[in-house]
Each structure stands twice: as structure tokens, then as C-alpha cells.
């Protein structure tokens with residue numbers, strides 16, 4: 001018996017998300033789990049999908065990829081989840097390629113193909129509307145919906161001690177928050193005597209900043225052009241803030257760090273920002289990059305000459321089932337105040353949440369059912 005669901009559907013590139021009922025969702029196939037979403041975060045990549053990925057010849061599609069919810073049914077062969085389990089969904093990976101087998105699903109060789117897909121890897125669609133296919137495999141979850149089918153391997157169980165009133169904080173852990181925090185804790189790993197410059201204080205940058213603060217990093221410099229965000233960055237542990245419009249940003253970084261930062265983290269994907277971050281690095285310093293823009297370029301001469309390193313990072317190099325519980329534990333200890341980033345909206349107000357995010361009113365918007 002298919003499940004009838006409602007979802008925000010995008011029908012055309014750069015279009016408006018339209019809340020539609022009467023969509024038929026398949027029964028779970030082997031390895032799949034039927035999840036009733038209770039909330040979902042809004043991530044920049046959803047808007048990238050709306051504006052860049054979705055093509056004129058695509059069928060209507062459901063996006064959203066920071067879903068959390070409750071298991072309603074499981075497909076054949078799923079033994080680790082049962083009806084009623086609270087779960088968080090994260091990105092999907094093939095589980096079979098060389099990098100997946102090496103334990104690095106964030107570098108899955110199929111990552112872009114399957115996370116930006118409309119259909120399952122075998123080409124079948126999970127949802128239909130009036131007999132026509134509707135894409136609902138975005139990041140393996142398409143969570144702008146009441147329900148979705150998610151591969152069991154992409155789900156993480158919510159620890160029993162997490163209070164129901166905190167469940168709306170969980171979805172963003174599956175993408176934006178693990179991207180920022182993982183870049184710091186899994187990749188850059190700055191320590192107490194280190195210094196880090198974090199460019200961009202959106203949800204990803206501030207998650208990285210909270211992780212740096214939780215690591216006891218002595219000098220944490222936030223860079224942004226929005227003064228209110230820099231205020232929030234200070235509240236979350238930035239020791240210094242630099243306005244991204246200043247002409248002397250590199251000089252300020254060199255001054256604050258005594259000659260150059262040991263680490264830098266870019267969430268902007270803006271080429272001149274990247275250049276300034278490299279110029280502000282110490283000898284042997286490392287820059288982690290999670291932001292992206294078409295044609296993003298960087299002069300490698302100042303990287304080579306000072307023995308610096310530049311590292312691209314996907315999903316914070318996070319294995320969600322291993323990493324997300326760590327972030328929840330840090331929050332329980334009061335060292336990762338995720339709630340300060342989140343603002344909730346009723347699920348019907350997706351477009352309002354997008355507008356509030358664009359206006360800088362919401363750092364991390366979460367739609368709650």
C-alpha cells in the first residue's frame with residue numbers, strides 16, 4: 001500500500017516551492033526505511049538545487065536533506081531499525097566503491113551522482129503525482145515532505161536521552177552542522193595553542209567556530225560582512241572579529257596571530273576571500289574549503305612558497321553515525337550550543353524561511369511539522 005504524502009514540490013528551475021498533497025510514495029524496498037519526518041533544516045544546497053541543479057526537462061522534484069523523524073516501516077533486510085525508532089537522515093553513499101570501503105563515504109566516488117539524483121540508483125522513482133514521476137531521492141532523503149524513503153545505511157538513530165523538545169535541532173546535524181564542525185574536528189584539528197580564521201558566519205561557519213571553541217583553540221577569528229553575525233560569533237566563542245569589508249584584513253590577521261594563523265576555514269567559496277585566508281596563514285598553515293562557486297580559483301604560489309596546505313572538505317569528512325553522536329555529546333556538555341543557530345518555522349512556511357535566511361534573520365531555519 002503506497003503512502004499518500006504531501007511535500008514542497010519544485011516544478012521548474014529557480015521556481016517557487018509549492019506545497020502539494022496527494023503524492024504517492026512507494027512501499028520501502030529492500031534496504032529502505034519509511035520515515036515520517038518531524039522536522040527538516042534548510043541548507044544552502046537546497047537553493048543550489050533549485051537554482052542550478054534542477055533543469056527544464058526534469059520532472060517535478062522534492063528537495064530538502066536535513067530530515068529527522070520517526071520510522072514507520074522498514075523494507076526487507078533492514079534489521080537495525082524498527083517502527084517507532086527516532087532517526088536522523090544524512091547524505092547518501094554507495095557503500096561499494098573504493099573510498100566507501102576505506103570508511104570514507106563522504107568521498108564516495110558516486111557522491112554527486114547519487115546525492116543530486118531524482119531517482120534511485122536503479123532509475124526507479126520513489127514518488128508519483130497523478131501517475132507522473134516526482135523526484136524524491138535528493139541526498140537520499142528529499143525531506144521537504146511529510147514522509148520519505150531513506151536507505152538504512154544513511155540513517156543514524158537518535159540517542160535515547162535526547163529530549164523530544166530538542167528533536168528539531170537534529171536534522172541540521174546531518175549536513176550543515178556536521179560540515180562545519182567536522183571540518184574542524186575531523187580535518188583541521190586545531191589545538192589550544194593554534195589560531196584559526198573562519199570566513200563566513202552562516203550555519204556552517206558558526207558550527208566550525210563552536211567546534212574550534214570546544215577544542216580550546218586560543219585564537220578564533222571570525223570574518224563576515226554582517227555585524228550582527230560577528231556579535232553572535234563572539235557569543236559562540238570567537239576571540240576576535242574582522243569585518244570582511246575592511247581593506248587591511250590580512251594585516252589584522254597577521255597582527256592578531258603574531259605572524260599568521262595556523263589554520264583557516266572558508267565557507268564562502270569567494271575567490272578574493274580565499275586569497276586573503278591564504279595570505280593570512282603562517283608557514284605550514286592549512287586552509288580547509290567547504291564553500292564553492294563556479295570557476296573558483298586560487299593562486300598556488302603563496303601556498304607552495306610557505307609550505308601551506310589547501311584541503312577540500314565534503315560533509316566535514318563525517319561518518320554520520322560516528323560523528324553526529326559526538327556533536328550531541330558536546331552539546332550535552334554545554335560546549336556546542338547548537339540551539340543558538342536554529343530558528344523554527346511551520347512546515348508550510350518554506351518560502352518565508354528562505355526569505356528570512358537570505359535577509360540574515362535566520363542562521364539555520366528548521367521547518368517543523
Ligand SMILES: [Zn+2]
Pocket residue numbers: 093094095096097098099100105107108109110
Ligand atoms: Zn561509494
Ligand SMILES: [Zn+2]
Pocket residue numbers: 043044045046065175176
Ligand atoms: Zn546541506
